[in-house]
Amino acid sequence: MRYIAIVGASLAGYRAAQTLRREGFDGTITLIGDERRRPYDRPPLSKKVLAGEAEPESIVLERSGDDLGIEWRLDERAVSFDASGLALSLERGGELEADGVILACGARPRPLPGTDGILGVHLLRTLDDSLALREALTTGVGPRRLVVVGAGFIGAEVAATARGLGCEVTVVEALDRPLARVLPPVLGQVCADVHTDQGVDLRLGAGVDGFDTDDGSISAVRLSDGSSVEADLVAVGIGVVPNTEWLDGSGLTIDNGVVCDETTLAAPGVVAAGDVARWPNRRFGESMRVEHWDNAVSMGQHAARRLLAGDGGVDLVYEPVPYFWSDQYDRKIQLVGRVGPDDQVQVIDGSIADRRFVALIGRDGQLVGAFGMNRPPAVQRWRTRLEEGMSWDDALALASEGS
Amino acid sequence: MMANVTSVPTQETVMAKIAVNFDLCESNAVCMQVAPKYFEVRDDDFLYILQEEIDEADAATVQEAVDRCPKQAISIEP
Ligand SMILES: Cc1cc2nc3c(=O)[nH]c(=O)nc-3n(C[C@H](O)[C@H](O)[C@H](O)COP(=O)(O)OP(=O)(O)OC[C@H]3O[C@@H](n4cnc5c(N)ncnc54)[C@H](O)[C@@H]3O)c2cc1C
Numbered sequence A: 001m002r003y004i005a006i007v008g009a010s011l012a013g014y015r016a017a018q019t020l021r022r023e024g025f026d027g028t029i030t031l032i033g034d035e036r037r038r039p040y041d042r043p044p045l046s047k048k049v050l051a052g053e054a055e056p057e058s059i060v061l062e063r064s065g066d067d068l069g070i071e072w073r074l075d076e077r078a079v080s081f082d083a084s085g086l087a088l089s090l091e092r093g094g095e096l097e098a099d100g101v102i103l104a105c106g107a108r109p110r111p112l113p114g115t116d117g118i119l120g121v122h123l124l125r126t127l128d129d130s131l132a133l134r135e136a137l138t139t140g141v142g143p144r145r146l147v148v149v150g151a152g153f154i155g156a157e158v159a160a161t162a163r164g165l166g167c168e169v170t171v172v173e174a175l176d177r178p179l180a181r182v183l184p185p186v187l188g189q190v191c192a193d194v195h196t197d198q199g200v201d202l203r204l205g206a207g208v209d210g211f212d213t214d215d216g217s218i219s220a221v222r223l224s225d226g227s228s229v230e231a232d233l234v235a236v237g238i239g240v241v242p243n244t245e246w247l248d249g250s251g252l253t254i255d256n257g258v259v260c261d262e263t264t265l266a267a268p269g270v271v272a273a274g275d276v277a278r279w280p281n282r283r284f285g286e287s288m289r290v291e292h293w294d295n296a297v298s299m300g301q302h303a304a305r306r307l308l309a310g311d312g313g314v315d316l317v318y319e320p321v322p323y324f325w326s327d328q329y330d331r332k333i334q335l336v337g338r339v340g341p342d343d344q345v346q347v348i349d350g351s352i353a354d355r356r357f358v359a360l361i362g363r364d365g366q367l368v369g370a371f372g373m374n375r376p377p378a379v380q381r382w383r384t385r386l387e388e389g390m391s392w393d394d395a396l397a398l399a400s401e402g403s
Numbered sequence B: 001m002m003a004n005v006t007s008v009p010t011q012e013t014v015m016a017k018i019a020v021n022f023d024l025c026e027s028n029a030v031c032m033q034v035a036p037k038y039f040e041v042r043d044d045d046f047l048y049i050l051q052e053e054i055d056e057a058d059a060a061t062v063q064e065a066v067d068r069c070p071k072q073a074i075s076i077e078p
C-alpha cells in the first residue's frame, strides 16, 4: 500500500493519519477536508471558545513536532466515490485513485425546519459557527435573549455558556425530559435541574410551532403549547446527521452512517471512523454510531491499523466502551458505557441533590454504564471495570465496599 | 579487604519524560484510565504524575494517554 486518501480533516481523520505514520506507513497520505482550516478540536466550540476564554489558535489539533508529511487538500470536497476502484472525485481537484481510503467525514447539525433565511438562528459545528454565535451573544444593548432549541448536550452547553455571558436563556425541548431517549429519567432530570438552578427557563414537552421575525431577524419563537418566547437569537441543537450523501452510488452500504464490519472495514481497502461510522460493537451486541470525541480518536486509530493490516486484519475487532463528557457551568458530566432510558440506576457515591455523584447503570443483570457528575476519577475507574465486564450484583457489591 | 570493583560505565539511557500542562488539564482522569501506572486523579480532583520517566515497554500506552487526553494537556519530552 503506497497511497492512502483520508476524507475529512478533523479529529478522526487526523488521528488516523498520525497512526498511519506511527505504524510505519511511509507512502503518501492525502488528507481532504472541505473546511478551510487545519484540523481543530470541536468540544471547546460550545465551551471555552464560545465563552471567549480560549483563543481559536489554542484548539488546533496539530502539535509542534507532529511532522506527518501530509499532502493537504483543504477547502476541497470529495463529491463521489467508487469503492471497487478506490477512486474519489474532488470538487476542484479532479480524480484521485488510492490504495486505501479512510472515511472520516463526520456529521453536521440537523437544521430546524422553518428557519431558512431567518437572521439570528445559529447552528453549531464549526469554528466559524462558534465565533459567529459568540459575536451574537456578546453584542447589542442589554442582555441578549437566547432561545436554545433542543436540550441535548450541545444545546445544554450553549445554554450554560450563554448564562455565563449574562444572557437570558430559555431552553425549549419537545420531549418531557432532557435526553429522554438517551438517559434513564432520574439522570435526565438532574441534567435539567443543573440548568434551572442557574436561572434557565426550561420549557419541556414544548415543540416549536413557528417563528416571528422583525425585518428578517428572529424576534420570537412560538411553541406548541400556545406560548411564545421573545428572542434576539436562537441556537439549534436538535442532533446531527452523518455526512454520507456524497457516498450514494459508491457501492458502500449507507444506513444512518457508513456501515462497517466489526473491524471498521466498510469494503476492501475502505475503512470508516468517527461520527460517520456505524459498526457492530461486539461487546454490547449492538450496531452503533457514536458521536463522541473519544470514539473519533480511538476509532480513527483503529481504522488506520485495520487498513494497513489488509487481509490479515480480520481479527482486529473494534469493541470500545464509549466515553462522553460534557462541561456545563461548574459541573463535569461524564458517561461511560452504552445506556438507554429503561436501564436501572443506582447512585453509589455522593448525592444527586449535591450534584456530585456517581451512578451505576445496569441492564439484564449486567453493568452497562456509569454516569458521574463532578466525580471524574470514579467514573474512569468504572470504565475499566466495564471493559473487563461485570455483573450488576458484583458491581453493587464492589461499590458497597467503597471502591 | 575491599573487593576491587571495576567500575561499569552507567548506561546512557535517555528516558522520555511525561510533561503535563496543568493550565490545560481539567482532571477528567482519562489518562489515569489509559495508563494508571503513570497518572492518578485523586479525590481532591488534582492530577498526580506517579512516574515521570517512561519505561520503554510502556511507550505506546503513554502515547495513547497523550492522544486520548481531551484537553491535549500531556506531552512526551525526549
Ligand atoms: C460544539 C460541539 C461540542 C462538542 N462537545 C463534545 C464533548 O464535550 N464531548 C464529546 O465527547 N464530544 C463532543 N463533541 C463531539 C465531537 O466533537 C465529535 O464527536 C468529533 O468532532 C467527531 O470527529 P470526526 O472527525 O468523526 O467528525 P467531524 O469533526 O464532524 O469532522 C468531519 C470533517 O469532514 C468534513 N467533510 C465532510 N464531508 C466531506 C467531504 N465530502 N469532503 C471533504 N470533507 C468533508 C467536515 O466538514 C469536517 O471538517 C462536540 C461537538 C461539537 C460540534
Ligand code: SF4
Pocket: B020, B024, B025, B026, B027, B028, B029, B030, B031, B032, B039, B041, B047, B068, B069, B070, B071, B072, B073, B074
Ligand atoms: S486526560 Fe488530560 S485533562 Fe484529563 S486528567 Fe489527564 S492530563 Fe488532565
